[in-house]
Amino acid sequence: MKIAIDAMGGDYAPLEVVKGVELARDQYPDLEFQLYGQLDKVKPLVKNDERIELIQSDEVIEMGEEPVKAVMKKKNSSLDMAAKSVKDKKADAFFSAGNTGAILAAGLFIIGRIKGIDRPGLATTLPIVNDPDHDNFVMLDVGANAESKLFNLYQYAFMGKYYAENVRHIENPRIGLLNNGTESDKGDELHKAANEMLSKDKNLNFIGNVESRELLNGAADVVVTDGFTGNAALKAVEGTALSLLTVIKSEIMSGGVKSKFGALMLKPTFKKIAKEMDYSQYGGAVLMGTKAPVVKAHGSSKANTIKNTIFQIKTMIDSKIIDDVVSYFDSHADEMQQIKQNAKNK
Amino acid sequence: MKIAIDAMGGDYAPLEVVKGVELARDQYPDLEFQLYGQLDKVKPLVKNDERIELIQSDEVIEMGEEPVKAVMKKKNSSLDMAAKSVKDKKADAFFSAGNTGAILAAGLFIIGRIKGIDRPGLATTLPIVNDPDHDNFVMLDVGANAESKLFNLYQYAFMGKYYAENVRHIENPRIGLLNNGTESDKGDELHKAANEMLSKDKNLNFIGNVESRELLNGAADVVVTDGFTGNAALKAVEGTALSLLTVIKSEIMSGGVKSKFGALMLKPTFKKIAKEMDYSQYGGAVLMGTKAPVVKAHGSSKANTIKNTIFQIKTMIDSKIIDDVVSYFDSHADEMQQIKQNAKNK
Incomplete structure (x- = not known):
């Protein structure tokens, strides 16, 4: 090949x-x-x-x-x-x-x-950090389309499902819809309708709405989202993780000898965390x-x-x-x- | 009172x-x-x-x-x-x-x-962590409205401005629009039009689009967003910070004596970071x-x-x-x- x-x-x-x-x-x-x-x-x-x-x-x-x-x-x-x-x-x-x-x-x-x-969607893989049963999840669309329609969201679910199965080797992946609440009637008109449409499809293991607060905790194996919200959520996750790690580093460096000594002791632990969080291990974003x-x-x-x-x-x-x-x-x-x-x- | x-x-x-x-x-x-x-x-x-x-x-x-x-x-x-x-x-x-x-x-x-x-918006204050000149920023709407129209976004900018000035004591606050790119022509129709409308208003110190990746780095003092995207971005920030801190804690606890000793040395540093990140210091969310x-x-x-x-x-x-x-x-x-x-x- x-x-x-x-x-x-x-x-x-x-x-x-x-x-x-x-x-x-x-x-x-x-x-x-x-x-x-x-x-x-x-x-x-x-x-x-x-x-x-x-x-x-x-x-x-x-x-x-x-x-x-x-x-x-x-x-x-x-x-x-x-x-x-x-x-x-x-x-x-x-x-x-x-x-x-x-x-x-x-x-x-x-x-x-x-x-x-209708519209290919950009899929990215992110780590799940606090759930021993799940290692990563796929989210799409994270920005191929600034505007997504109901039918696009529906199709993203299938593309995400195939990606999770074929590339991440997740059997019967749990598919969630990114929304502003977990109840099925939450969201704007688009996301209410998407929840209904995805629930009805027997070919999808649709588990309902998920909130961006629970993404890294393993809320779903495939997170379906419109390209605008998905982009904001992805960048918020990336930005927060990076900002937090930067602040930890800079506080340690400015924390005196004791702090630096502590960091030295914790080096293997920090390395393990960095490895767990490093989503470049999953490769790049795929236009599905x-x-x-x-x-x-x-x-x-x-x-x-x-x-x-x-x-x-x-x-x-x-x-x-x-x-x-x-x-x-x-x-x-x-x-x-x-x-x-x-x-x-x- | x-x-x-x-x-x-x-x-x-x-x-x-x-x-x-x-x-x-x-x-x-x-x-x-x-x-x-x-x-x-x-x-x-x-x-x-x-x-x-x-x-x-x-x-x-x-x-x-x-x-x-x-x-x-x-x-x-x-x-x-x-x-x-x-x-x-x-x-x-x-x-x-x-x-x-x-x-x-x-x-x-x-x-x-x-x-x-037209529509009150929910405003929350979040910490800025990597910018010595800025301490926190206000973001609205973070979820009062599942659907926001152009005129709502415009009015959020003013409400955010007054909040930043009166409550956070920020003079002439920098107002940014949460979007999927920093260039002025980025986004869906709503956000393109919002960028144009906000740019034109002489009563606002509008600095253009900001991405959710840069929120905690001090991209703006007031971040204007529609209620659906704002909710997703806020919860992604909260969730990522929480997941990351949980993973650090659990890795330290399972990391053996050396790791725990290191954590002990770093305790004052971790405390300082937790304090910096703790946005409950700014109070609650305000329906503006x-x-x-x-x-x-x-x-x-x-x-x-x-x-x-x-x-x-x-x-x-x-x-x-x-x-x-x-x-x-x-x-x-x-x-x-x-x-x-x-x-x-x-």
Whole structure:
């Protein structure tokens, strides 16, 4: 299997991308790579080009660029060319740590949606920290769409279910709807209707509404949310964890000898916690609903995260998740059309 | 000044409410209290009834009750009677640690909205942890309304501004709009329009969009948000902080002698951090936009939080924040009508 990679995307590109690809190549003998980038920069970084095809791309889509415009215009960018390779079936999956909006646009407009899926949703995996029975959960949409409709939320549930099953190996995942209260009548009109619609579907193990307060405590295996709220919740979780760790660090450093000595004693414990909280172990965010895996790692990713993300992509390909999603939406096409029509009439 | 208090609201009511009121009474000689509750339970808890009027209420609104129905039906509840007392101008402010929905309903339907304010919004104060120049920020609406319209967001900005100025003593507070990106064109239609509307107003120190990742880092002094997103962001912040602290505690406890010894050395540092993060020091959440202060403390509040919340209410009364809000909305009534009309036409 072959992965098309944008070598120029990310704060530490191309160096850390190349290092991550080589780590993954050494670990997974069945993987091949296409590395798109400015070869004068990329080539000198590659120690060994075994199973790594280097392909020249003249342009780079920068972090701050207007995404859709950039993807439409820069056909010779590393990002566009990697996506085009997947569209042309010359590679099985697309990966970049670059401009998020541009990655989503390339997924939608170059690689394309699975038939029957209205709006792909961005899925991220986060750790569950206080529940020995659950290790992580999947949340989507965390920002592919600023506006989500009822039918989109319904479809996110299925995409999340397949992701949790195929990639996280969670059997019959518990699906929750992010809402402002756990009772079934909570929320705005959209979320009230979504709760009703998800409850009715026998193909989903829907456990009802969940609140963002309980996410890290294992409230659900799949958290369905509209892209606007999901984005705010995800960033609040990330920001709070980071702010808290920063404050602990700075208070320890300014706390005198006793404090520093204590921290030294606690070093293995802190390391364990940091490892538990580090969600880069789960790879990147996945645009679920496209014809091939489209995966975006955090802009600040270093080699190890790149490697983890490649493992995640390998798992997606190995598990045939795309085939599963395609076949579900195909075999339920009439039912989906009916549900979409009903959703519109509300 | 006199505060009407629901003695039966909260997980530890009436004991902790009574204790908190006595603490506040001892500290603030200008405060008087009306304590509404089942006197057979409340009276034995009061050590000294100086400046505390005890008033019998036969009913109690429970935590799980449907709020609006409960407020409409249980006229003899401690919650309703305390609110009624404020409406009848026998007390200056209302306070409960009980059923949030019922507190909001009592604020809206018993005490009533300030003329010209469409939808009161629930404002909470959270700590800023990594910025020496800023100590805390105000966020609203965090859940009074499941659905917020453009004009509501606009009015939240003013209510937040007055709260930050009068109660948090922040001069010319920086007002930010919670959105899914910092660029001005980010967000769904509602938030794009809100950014434009807030930017245009010369009476607001609007600094643009803020992301929930930066809330605790001091992105703004007032964070304006729709009630659904604000609720999700607030609960994500609370939940993440709590989960993280729980995991640190449990890892330390299971980390052996060295780990426990380290924790002992770090005790003063941990205490300082916990104090910095403890937002109960700022009191409770305030329903901004009602004719008198309506303040809700967390259900799990103990005596000290009750006392802090009473101090917060005292500051609201002392600073004449309600008069300021009334007079702003009164003197800008025509302008507000015009802006509301424009918002509707969008």
